[in-house]
Amino acid sequence: MKAKRLFHDSQRPGRGRPRQAATGHAILRATREILARGGVHGLTVEGVAARSGVAKTTIYRRWRSKEDLALAALLEVVQREPPVRHLGHTRTALNAYFGRMISNFQSRLYGRVVRGLVSDLAVDRELARGFREQVLARRVAEVTGLLQRGIERGELRPDLDLEIAIDLLFGPIYYRLLISGEALTSAFIDRLVGAVMAYGR
Amino acid sequence: MKAKRLFHDSQRPGRGRPRQAATGHAILRATREILARGGVHGLTVEGVAARSGVAKTTIYRRWRSKEDLALAALLEVVQREPPVRHLGHTRTALNAYFGRMISNFQSRLYGRVVRGLVSDLAVDRELARGFREQVLARRVAEVTGLLQRGIERGELRPDLDLEIAIDLLFGPIYYRLLISGEALTSAFIDRLVGAVMAYGR
Amino acid sequence: MKAKRLFHDSQRPGRGRPRQAATGHAILRATREILARGGVHGLTVEGVAARSGVAKTTIYRRWRSKEDLALAALLEVVQREPPVRHLGHTRTALNAYFGRMISNFQSRLYGRVVRGLVSDLAVDRELARGFREQVLARRVAEVTGLLQRGIERGELRPDLDLEIAIDLLFGPIYYRLLISGEALTSAFIDRLVGAVMAYGR
Amino acid sequence: MKAKRLFHDSQRPGRGRPRQAATGHAILRATREILARGGVHGLTVEGVAARSGVAKTTIYRRWRSKEDLALAALLEVVQREPPVRHLGHTRTALNAYFGRMISNFQSRLYGRVVRGLVSDLAVDRELARGFREQVLARRVAEVTGLLQRGIERGELRPDLDLEIAIDLLFGPIYYRLLISGEALTSAFIDRLVGAVMAYGR
DNA sequence: GACTAAGCGAGACGGTACGTCGCGTCTTAAA
């Protein structure tokens, strides 16, 4: 009967009372705080509503699910990340890049959200699209940039299979984070980057 | 204040009426069927009880949670896998091994369960231990074996960093399965194995 | 702290843009349509707004509640009723009068609205006043007229307790409509009127 | 999928854990208290749950709706009423009977519940059946008894139309309670009973 | 052969959270 509204947070036409920006921030702040302790598991729409002093309905008006909400909170953080520094040796740059990445994983928010959302990526297409387009694509582009510069600088061979190289770098990190549970230390990053450089030379 | 029951499936003292073996099978069969469609998301203790004609209590007597149950269903399948064949070139053997692995992932049950459980691994230590000891360790041992044989056969250099090699093989596969969502084709396996062989030579 | 608006449908001061008469009709038409199927139970301000293409605010500017709105829709119908015919025997006239009344009850709108509003009469004084002054008083006056004419014509005794007579006529009808649920047939009306005539002679 | 369970409060087969009688009482007590102030309007399942310290689900397990619940609370009271006394003149007996009835209506609970439920009788067949079979039928039978005894005693004529007599007695009372809002005094009862006796003689 | 300790099915129960409906008020921009 009633047409389903599709824009959950996205830009809407300028009719009716505009959304209160403050409301959105309050929601996301509460979300972050709850995520930090408790992770996605401990996140409930009811809880966010209570903590942010916002009505449950208002939250549902803007996000489809608590997973969407968690992703939004994640995005806020990701988008504030400083751009990559393309300086010095490729190996050094990669080390720095992934070093920062694993320290992000260690942080309450980032690691918990990613771990908490993985299972839902397989089930919720919208969520997966959001995560891949807004978080993953960015990271992949950054590292691809570093690798390409490595080729230009002659540190990597020109015919390097970039796609596989990307998988070889990101794969083991997520594998340790999610599956094997083994430590994500900078020593490990060093060995990993070393191996990929060796392969790519 | 009642003492917590500790043996959830493990052997219990031989007093009273012994457990009906058939009951356990019925439960696991229902679990598998539900997992096949709907994945871990669609799995509920209530549903399993209904489908298997078993009382909820009976299920809780044997497993701590639906995640445990899913893992148990997974194990049944894993334990029935034939042993690895150590024949021919290392590259060929690895190709065969991971080829079978991704075809497992494609199967309803296996892929769904793994995807559905990842998020819980971070939260449920028992579950993580079970998964790592019973599923992962086995796979890692098998591949380590293949790699070691490759060293013996002179196809891989003796000082190869085995730990990293393992990460380089499993990582990208799980990464694609869980994170990037990109296709897990045999062509991809071929390129991946090729890259690792190149690195290890 | 804004002063409460008092004129809900009544005449307002002639400043600013005057109300669109068409708007009011559209609202009442939508209301009638919704009432016809679904009754007061199915009536919602939200629904009326959607169906009439009018904003919720506009409705609230004119009526206090959905019950008020239902009453307004009822009044439109009631006010269009033709006046009573004072012809022939009193018994015949009463039969005709109440015959028309129960056929009104059978109609979707009328019966449903009355049944739907009764419970609110006890709670909403405004509503009760409206209903009694605009609907009930009219009917009572009409029947009182018929009875008085009966007295003048010598068909009823002069010392008849008119108040009780009115109760004896209306009471059983509403009782069947609302409480006992027994059939409101013209045969019943005949017996009822007969009984009251017998009592009043 | 799951077979709907039909017995809401009624007798169930003796499987599973039996219902806690105390729970039911707690629920009904809370219901009565809430009904007394606030009537059916102020009655919410949530409120009853809170007040009785019982889980909402438990309430829904036993009653289909808050209206059902209100009816149940009413029944408890009704069933405790003492039987009618068949003594003295019929007119006196009727006066006594209906006198007690209107004093019941004045009571918080009874009047409020009846007024609150009327509108729902038209919509909820189950509810209507319950109310008519358990409350109304009983009252009608009692009064019918009184009238029949009046016939036997020669105070009423043998060919009296009992059905209409019943309507003539109950009708005006409910009419005043629900529709006209006029006072339900014992003087009124006296005039009403007088009128019906006059008609029935 | 009865006793007894569990197994087992059934379902009650308290609980948490869900996602939705409708309310009545508000804040915009356009008319």
Place this chain on the structure above:
DNA sequence: TTTAAGACGCGACGTACCGTCTCGCTTAGTC
């Protein structure tokens, strides 16, 4: 000032599962 549009806080809804409990009945081995 009216109007359409829609945000917002709010209260309640009825449902899904959770994990625990309390029944009655069954099924072994042990005394």
